Amino acid sequence: MAEEKTRLWLMFPTRLITRPVIWELGKKFEIITNVRQASVNDEVGLVSLSLSGERDEIKDAITWLEELGIKVEPVEINTIEG
Amino acid sequence: MRGSLRLPGAGFPIVVKWLKTEPLAGSELVMDKPSPFFSNLKCRECGQLYPKQAIHVCDFDFGPLEADYDYAAIKSVLTRELIESRPKSMWRYRELLPIDGEPSVGMQVGFTPLVKADRLAKALGIRELYIKNDTVNYPTLSFKDRVVSVALSRACELGFKVVACASTGNLANSVAANAASAGLKSYVLIPADLEQGKVLGSLVYGTNVISIHGAYDQVNRLCSEIAGKYGWGFVNVNLRPYYAEGSKTMGFEIAEQLGWQLPQHTVVPMASGSLLTKIHKSYKEFLELGLVEHSPFKIYGAQATGCAPISHAMKRGTDIVKPVPKPDTIAKSLAIGTPADGYYAIHSMKQTGGCAEDCTDEEIVEGIRLLAEYAGIFAETAGGVTVACAKKLIASGQIPAGDSAVLCITGHGLKTQEAINGKCGVPRTINPSLREFEEQVYNPDNASAAAQ
Incomplete structure (x- = not known):
């Protein structure tokens, strides 16, 4: 399968802020993670993340993140209007 | 360097510090620069420059x-007289639009009427009121023809x-x-529950x-x-920097139609929130180019209470826009x-001294009816939102009654008839009889007595 690349915004809930989720992501799935920005405070963690890998692997990785309780949005979010 | 990181899905702006490289100098870019005015794409956050391609994210x-222009070059050629000499379409401001050559799509779009609505002004309790009437925009009766014309011209x-x-x-x-x-092949993706009029209209x-x-x-x-995956030109994805700039023409036209001055409100x-930020940008560009005089102006945002993330953030006094997971309003558009663009819209409102307001579905219907009955304009639900919120802003004194305001009405009511179906009364049915007409509809004796 062809390699794909996707760009995401992740929002971590308070309970997951200290968990090394992106390290786990790289171990669990055959994907390359590339953090472009990150910000953490007491309430929330925000990460802009690029993922490279096979399409199904990326989809599974996103599903895993969402099941953990992380809000995952493509950077193209909010294309709908009008 | 200091910047802000926001998660659009959460509307969470968090100010952070991060290291970043300096933006590339113009000469370092792969430049395709036939337009002497439209220079590059530029990251709104970090200022990094990009070539003018189908990309939208830094x-x-x-x-x-977003599009970046050489304002000095534009200022050297663009005058009120030059603009006025051109055909009455949105392309009369083409130096301020992100295309390289001549426009090729939507040549007749724009220059919609700016209607002085005296009766509606009286009904809303303000001295002077104008309606920027994009319900009659060509060809599909909404302001979207502006953004699409630019996006498709650039796509070509x-x-x-x-x-x-x-x-x-x-x-x-x-x-x-x-x-x-x-002559372009097109695909439009819509939610399955869309109004039938809009589905047929595509x-x-x-x-x-x-x-x-x-x-x-x-x-x-x-x-x-x-x-x-397929490399299509999605007007609101990879062509978004071009698409969004089309909204500025609504602001340019308002200023020109007011006699080259900015509206007070x-x-x-x-x-x-994109339209609001682009109208703000259009006013700033006209000021920078000396096409209008400096005068105070305020910009206000209107939303439906059933989906008012920007308005609610503004009212809370924050620029943290909390998402609304399940919007619930008749104003589907x-x-x-x-x-x-919620964060940017909040900053535009704050910078100009404006604010945000929101209204219920009942108030939206009332707004649609007010606009129709007092200005003769049939707007879709978004128009009802604008009128209803303007009414509240005037009533609360946030827009002073002695001032002048412009309301941006963005789409025609024929597209969302479901929203007011059964709420505007029903026709009275009679037999073809003059006596029945006078008994049930109009009695000249009673009418003259009533007039006295």
């Missing part, structure tokens, strides 16, 4: 890209043969119509209408996947729970 920080320049969009209706109609006229142009089950977020994800409906 590779560095994922910030949105970039060599796209297939164009597409994700839409709640108006944008789909406009892409379908303008692509048909330009199908008729022979476009490929794809109705998608699921929430808007899921539709958005599919669009981003398609845009990435402008009320703008907000979905993503404004029902964006995760507004991408």
Whole structure:
């Protein structure tokens, strides 16, 4: 399968802020993670993340993140209007 | 360097510090610069410059890209007289639009009427009121024809043969119509529960209408996947920097039609917040170019209470825009729970001294009726939102009664008839009899007595 690349915004809930989720992501799935920005405070963690890998692997990785309780949005979010 | 990181899906702006490289110098870019005015794309967050291609996100920080211009070059050629000498369309401001050559799509779009609405002014309790009436924009009766004309003109320049969009209706109609006229193949992706008028308003142009089950977020994800995989020109994804600039023409026209001056107060409906930020940009550009005199102006945003993430953030005094997971309003064209430009819209309102307001579905219907009964303009639900919120802003004194205001009305009411069906009364049915007419409808004796 062809390699794909996707760009995401992740929002971590308070309970997951200290968990090394992106390290786990790289171990669990055959994907390359590339953090472009990150910000953490007491309430929330925000990460802009690029993922490279096979399409199904990326989809599974996103599903895993969402099941953990992380809000995952493509950077193209909010294309709908009008 | 200091910057802000925001998660559009959460509307969470968090100010952070990060290291970043300096923006590339213009000479370092791969430049395709036939336009002496439209220079580059530029990251709104970090200022990084990019070539004028079908890209919309900064590779560095994922910030949105927008068109960047050489204002000195524009100022040296663009005058009121030159603009006035051109045909009455949005392209009379073409130096301030992000295309390289002559426009090729939507040549008749724009220059819609700015209607002085004295009766509506009286009904709302303000000295002077204008309606920027994009319900009669050509060809699909909404302001979306402005943004689509720019996006598709640029799409042609970039060599796209297939164009597409994700839409709640108006944008789909406009892409379908303008692509048909330009001979481009088009696909429009819509939510499965869209109003029938808007679905037909796309199908008729022979476009490929794809109705998608699921929430808007899921539709958005599919669009981003398609845009990435097939290389289509998605007007509101990879062509977004060009598309968004088309909204500025509404502001340019308002200023020109007011006699080259800025309105004291402008009320703008907000979905993503993009239109409001672009109207603000248009006023600033006219000021920078010396086309209007400096005068105080305030910009206000209007939303439906059932989906008011920007208005609620503004009222809380924060720029943290909390998403609305399940929008619930009849104003479907404004029902964006995760507004991408919400943060920027809040800052535009704050910078100008304006504010935000929101209104219930009942108030939206009343707004539609007020506009129709007092100004003769039939607007879609977003227009009802704008009128209803303007009424509240005037009543609360946030827009002073002694001032002058412009309301931006963005789409025609024929598209959302379901919203007011059964709420405007029913026709009285009589037999073809004069006696019955006088008994049941109009009695001249009673009418003259009443007049006395």
